[in-house]
Amino acid sequence: MLTIYRSNCTQLHELALNTLEKGAWFNLINPTPGEIEQVALATGSPLDFLKAALDEEERSRIELEENHMLVITNIPVMRGHDSYDALPLGIVLTPEYIITVCLEANEVLADFRPESARAFSTFKKTRFLFQILYKSATLFLKYLKQINRRTDEIERYLRKSMQNEEIFLLLELQKGLTYFAASLRSNGIVLEKLLRLRSTSQVQHLIKIYEEDEDLLEDVITENKQAIEMVEMYSRILNGMMDTFTSIISNNLNRVMKFLASMTIILAIPTMVSSFMGMNVDVPFGPNSGFTITVLFAIVLTALSAFGLWRKGMF
Structure with a gap:
């Protein structure tokens, strides 16, 4: 133009x-x-x-x-x-x-x-x-x-x-x-x-x-x-x-990955306990209280693991 x-x-x-x-x-x-x-x-x-x-x-x-x-x-x-x-x-x-x-x-x-x-x-x-x-x-x-x-x-x-x-x-x-x-x-x-x-x-x-x-x-x-x-x-x-x-x-990505890794560890504990107790063999504690004791045992282990990871700054 x-x-x-x-x-x-x-x-x-x-x-x-x-x-x-x-x-x-x-x-x-x-x-x-x-x-x-x-x-x-x-x-x-x-x-x-x-x-x-x-x-x-x-x-x-x-x-x-x-x-x-x-x-x-x-x-x-x-x-x-x-x-x-x-x-x-x-x-x-x-x-x-x-x-x-x-x-x-x-x-x-x-x-x-x-x-x-x-x-x-x-x-x-x-x-x-x-x-x-x-x-x-x-x-x-x-x-x-x-x-x-x-x-x-x-x-x-x-x-x-x-x-x-x-x-x-x-x-x-x-x-x-x-x-x-x-x-x-x-x-x-x-x-x-x-x-x-x-x-x-x-x-x-x-x-x-x-x-x-x-x-x-x-x-x-x-x-x-x-x-x-x-x-x-x-x-x-x-x-x-x-x-x-x-x-x-x-750094935020690392924190997310650390949190996911911690959750994986925590969720693996009750899975492992229930796998052992769910085998088709004789287990202790008897047929009546065995399930309750197994659940309590898994909860205690999970809580202890979560507390330990929290002390380590994993959350």
């Missing part, structure tokens, strides 16, 4: 390919080959720049080619209630336009809509780029807080139920943290490179950084570092929690 916008400080207007204006924003979401070719023809952008973010495994990086700069950053996405992932977002800067390319509609770009047009300007390409990166960093923080809250909920469930479903949920959250950690580290490298490029004459015609833009970039770097620290902390907590609850479940 291809949409083209151009803001005028107060409103966001949608344009068509035949009514392009300088400072327009091309937003490509899971584009078709025809849409990519149309954007490449209209903006003069290299096709490989426009197709780079369509690879789910694409790493974050910056590429320069004549009058075009490609910035690929990983953004967080929520696949389900407890499933998180990271997706590459390509941002292409040209002297006149800014282009974003992504495989899926995402919350990062969804925040730049007509209702919030006063907060951004498509013709201020550098600031718009940094605002996209800032939104991505803050979204990482938002999802990390959600993961932390969800982990606390699952921990409370595990204290009561100890079911496999909760362990699988923790495993899913741990997978999301792993994706986030890799994405944030590679994003940090891109941000540091952008910070170094701000004074490079090679890209000054593409990136014009003013004082407030530089402050915004530093805020993005700070948010990204904070997200990295949170990912590392939550990962350690989650790993420790999974190890702890795995040990608890194993």
Whole structure:
């Protein structure tokens, strides 16, 4: 899907390919080959720049080619209630336009809509780029807080139920943290490179950084570092929690097996006594009181065995 916008400080207007204006924003979401070719023809952008973010495994990086700069950053996405992932977002800067390319509609770009047009300007390409990166960093923080809250909920469930479903949920959250950690580290490298490029004459015609833009970039770097620290902390907590609850479940299983073994021993005693006394041979105590004495004898042996097992901590 291809949409083209151009803001005028107060409103966001949608344009068509035949009514392009300088400072327009091309937003490509899971584009078709025809849409990519149309954007490449209209903006003069290299096709490989426009197709780079369509690879789910694409790493974050910056590429320069004549009058075009490609910035690929990983953004967080929520696949389900407890499933998180990271997706590459390509941002292409040209002297006149800014282009974003992504495989899926995402919350990062969804925040730049007509209702919030006063907060951004498509013709201020550098600031718009940094605002996209800032939104991505803050979204990482938002999802990390959600993961932390969800982990606390699952921990409370595990204290009561100890079911496999909760362990699988923790495993899913741990997978999301792993994706986030890799994405944030590679994003940090891109941000540091952008910070170094701000004074490079090679890209000054593409990136014009003013004082407030530089402050915004530093805020993005700070948010990204904070997200990295949170990912590392939550990962350690989650790993420790999974190890702890795995040990608890194993210990509970051992207690159940110990109890079952004790019950087997206790039930075997009256069975053994009745088997001996039930043989088709002469037995002591006579025919009248033999049954009563046998039952009492089995009960006494069973009680003594149960008491001994209880003293040994088998119950």
